[in-house]
Amino acid sequence: MGLSKEKIENIMKHAVNSMPLSIITDENANVVFISRSYKELLGIYDDDYIGKPVLEIIPNSRIPYVLRTGNEIIGDIFVLKNQDLAFCNRILIKDDEGKVLGVLSTLTLGMDQVDAMSKTIEKLKNENLIYKSKIKKLRKEIYSIDSIASNSTSMQKLKNVVEKIADSPVSVLITGETGTGKEVFANAIHMMSGRYENKFVKINCAAIPKDLLESELFGYEDGAFSGAVKGGKIGKFELANGGTILLDEIGEMSLELQSKLLRVLQEREIERVGGLKTIKIDVRVISSTNQNIEELVRTGKFREDLYYRINVVELNIPPLRERYEDIPALCEIFIDKINRTHGLGISGIDVSALKLFRNYNWPGNIRELEHVIERASVMKKIGVLEVDDFEFLMKKIFKNGEPPAAAESPKTLDDIRDVAEKELIIKALLTSKGNKTKAAEALGINRSVLYDKMKKHGID
Numbered sequence: 001m002g003l004s005k006e007k008i009e010n011i012m013k014h015a016v017n018s019m020p021l022s023i024i025t026d027e028n029a030n031v032v033f034i035s036r037s038y039k040e041l042l043g044i045y046d047d048d049y050i051g052k053p054v055l056e057i058i059p060n061s062r063i064p065y066v067l068r069t070g071n072e073i074i075g076d077i078f079v080l081k082n083q084d085l086a087f088c089n090r091i092l093i094k095d096d097e098g099k100v101l102g103v104l105s106t107l108t109l110g111m112d113q114v115d116a117m118s119k120t121i122e123k124l125k126n127e128n129l130i131y132k133s134k135i136k137k138l139r140k141e142i143y144s145i146d147s148i149a150s151n152s153t154s155m156q157k158l159k160n161v162v163e164k165i166a167d168s169p170v171s172v173l174i175t176g177e178t179g180t181g182k183e184v185f186a187n188a189i190h191m192m193s194g195r196y197e198n199k200f201v202k203i204n205c206a207a208i209p210k211d212l213l214e215s216e217l218f219g220y221e222d223g224a225f226s227g228a229v230k231g232g233k234i235g236k237f238e239l240a241n242g243g244t245i246l247l248d249e250i251g252e253m254s255l256e257l258q259s260k261l262l263r264v265l266q267e268r269e270i271e272r273v274g275g276l277k278t279i280k281i282d283v284r285v286i287s288s289t290n291q292n293i294e295e296l297v298r299t300g301k302f303r304e305d306l307y308y309r310i311n312v313v314e315l316n317i318p319p320l321r322e323r324y325e326d327i328p329a330l331c332e333i334f335i336d337k338i339n340r341t342h343g344l345g346i347s348g349i350d351v352s353a354l355k356l357f358r359n360y361n362w363p364g365n366i367r368e369l370e371h372v373i374e375r376a377s378v379m380k381k382i383g384v385l386e387v388d389d390f391e392f393l394m395k396k397i398f399k400n401g402e403p404p405a406a407a408e409s410p411k412t413l414d415d416i417r418d419v420a421e422k423e424l425i426i427k428a429l430l431t432s433k434g435n436k437t438k439a440a441e442a443l444g445i446n447r448s449v450l451y452d453k454m455k456k457h458g459i460d
Contacts, residue, residue, distance in 0.1 A: 021086070021107035024093070027100050029054050029064045038107075041080065063103045066090045070100070078107060145188045148181070149329035154318045158185070161315060166192035171265070171310045173250075174288040176317030179367030182288040183246070185315055190244040195284055198243030201236050206249035214257055215273045218264070224274025237270050237281055244284040250310065251291035251302060262306045285310065320362040320369060327357050330366060334373040335385075342374075345382035349373075352387040352434045359426055359459075360397050387430055394430065422457040425450070429459070 016022070022035040031049050034042070034057075039049075042057065054061045066073060070092070078088035086107040093102045145163060150156050165172065166189050174182040183202070190200040208216055215224070219235030236245055247253075253261065264270050265285060269278040287310045296302035320327070331349050339346055362368055376389040424443065432438035440450040453459075 019106060023054070023058070023063075023105045024102060025054050025063055025067075025105075026102045027067060029067055029103075031057060032102060061105070062088075063090060063105055066092065066103050067100065080107070145192060147333075148184060148188065149326045149333060151325040151329055152318075152323035154323055155326060158315055158317065161313070162188055162192070165189075165313050167194055169284055170312040171285045171287070172313045172315060173293070173311040174286065174315045174317065175293070176290065177319050177365055178290045179365035180317040180319055181366050182290075182317055183248070185317065186244075186246045186286045186288060189286060190284075193244070193284065195243045199240050200244045200246070201240035202246040202248060203236050204248045206252040210254050210257070213253070214260065217257075217261070218270045218272055219275075220273035221275045224272070232272065232274075235270065235272065237264065237283055238279065240283045241281050242283075244286060247285065247287045247310075249289055249291075250287040251289040251293055251296055255301070255303065258303045258306050262303060262309060265306075265309050320365045324358045327369065328354055330369055331373055334370045335377065338374050338377045342378060344377055344380075346377045346380060347382075347384055349385040350387065352430070353385055353390055355434060356387050356390055356393065356397070356430060360393065418457070421453065422459065425453060425457065425459060 016024075016033065017036050019035045021038045021041065022033075023031065023038060024033040026032055031052050031054050034044065034049060039045070044057075049057055054063050060079065062073060062076065065071075072092055073088070073090040076088045076090070078086050080086055088105060088107050090103055090105045092100055093104055094100055145159050145166075148155065148159060150159050162185060172186075172189060174185055176182050186202075187200070190196060203216060205213060215233075215235065217235050217237055219233050219238055221232045222230060224232070247261075264281075267278075268282065269280050271278050293302055293307055293311075297304045297307050328349075331354070335346050335349065338344060357369070364371070372390065372393055373385070375392065376385050380389050425439070428439040428442045429436070432442065436450055437447055440447045443450065445453075
């Protein structure tokens with residue numbers, strides 16, 4: 001059942017009349033309506049006000065200004081008749097065709113309420129600044145150079161280089177196999193620089209189609225190409241202005257785009273796709289790749305001039321198989337992270353398991369190590385990770401009977417014998433969880449002979 005016209009009009013009449021401190025005029029600034037509370041404040045007790053100019057009733061009203069200029073006023077501080085202060089909103093009343101019919105003016109808050117709200121807002125702003133400061137401090141700790149495991153000499157040297165160049169504007173090229181932690185070093189460089197409070201923008205050049213990479217890097221203007229967002233879009237370089245940009249997998253960039261990137265690095269300015277004006281930028285550039293850039297230069301797939309431009313300082317991250325001494329510290333970091341992520345209670349990792357890790361090549365490097373620790377932890381849930389918890393890894397180590405960490409295939413009978421002997425010794429040690437007496441018994445040799453053979457094969 002629908003509402004009657006009379007009922008709707010009655011509700012609207014009382015709704016408007018219930019609005020606090022409100023007044024409505026026509027297009028000539030003549031008063032049409034004053035709400036009940038505003039009439040009480042003004043001392044009006046009849047309807048004689050209807051049709052009178054608003055300035056006769058409220059001498060300091062700005063309604064005539066709104067009608068004259070067509071500019072609505074929101075949040076204006078207004079002095080009431082009793083000298084109290086309030087916020088005033090003056091809104092144009094228009095019909096369906098946009099013709100101005102009048103103005104609705106409402107007073108919303110007394111200044112005592114405004115003052116209380118202002119204090120609340122100021123308190124929230126201060127709390128927000130404190131939280132931001134804590135987050136920045138936490139980010140600096142998480143991404144600091146000290147968070148990188150570095151028991152190995154090679155990693156210590158790299159960290160020393162980072163400490164020296166982090167606060168300079170020089171371009172850095174980070175190279176290394178997939179999973180070695182190139183992005184971790186990039187994070188550390190940014191957080192140790194004077195740009196750490198500004199944005200650190202990362203873009204994977206291999207993950208974006210080549211015909212779209214230019215617009216992602218430099219942005220585009222409205223109508224630059226089919227499917228472009230209306231109004232255009234800023235690129236990663238503009239987004240990183242004042243901060244740092246990481247060009248991950250830069251070796252995948254096309255030669256054409258390499259030429260444009262070279263100009264950006266030389267001139268320190270970009271030009272959006274479809275744009276005519278240049279935009280000055282101040283961005284520190286870090287590049288990374290798992291490819292041999294020098295080989296790409298030699299074969300004509302990467303510009304030599306760009307290579308020298310991005311390679312002012314090169315950080316070559318060694319693979320995990322060349323720094324086994326970092327594994328214990330990495331395991332500790334990963335166990336702590338996995339416990340927090342999965343709510344587990346893993347208290348550490350046994351020495352026998354660490355010895356197992358030294359006999360694996362780690363083709364996936366640090367990323368693979370983290371996944372191995374995560375899998376074992378999720379299955380174990382609580383306690384110390386032992387060699388038995390990594391049975392799935394043993395299958396990889398001894399896959400097809402191949403020796404762990406073999407540099408090349410055996411060529412002579414003696415080579416084959418040595419490979420088989422080393423594999424048997426490692427298996428015996430793993431089975432005995434590092435107990436050399438039991439391992440020697442299982443192999444049917446004296447303990448002293450086992451030591452000699454372990455030394456021969458480089459088994460710890």
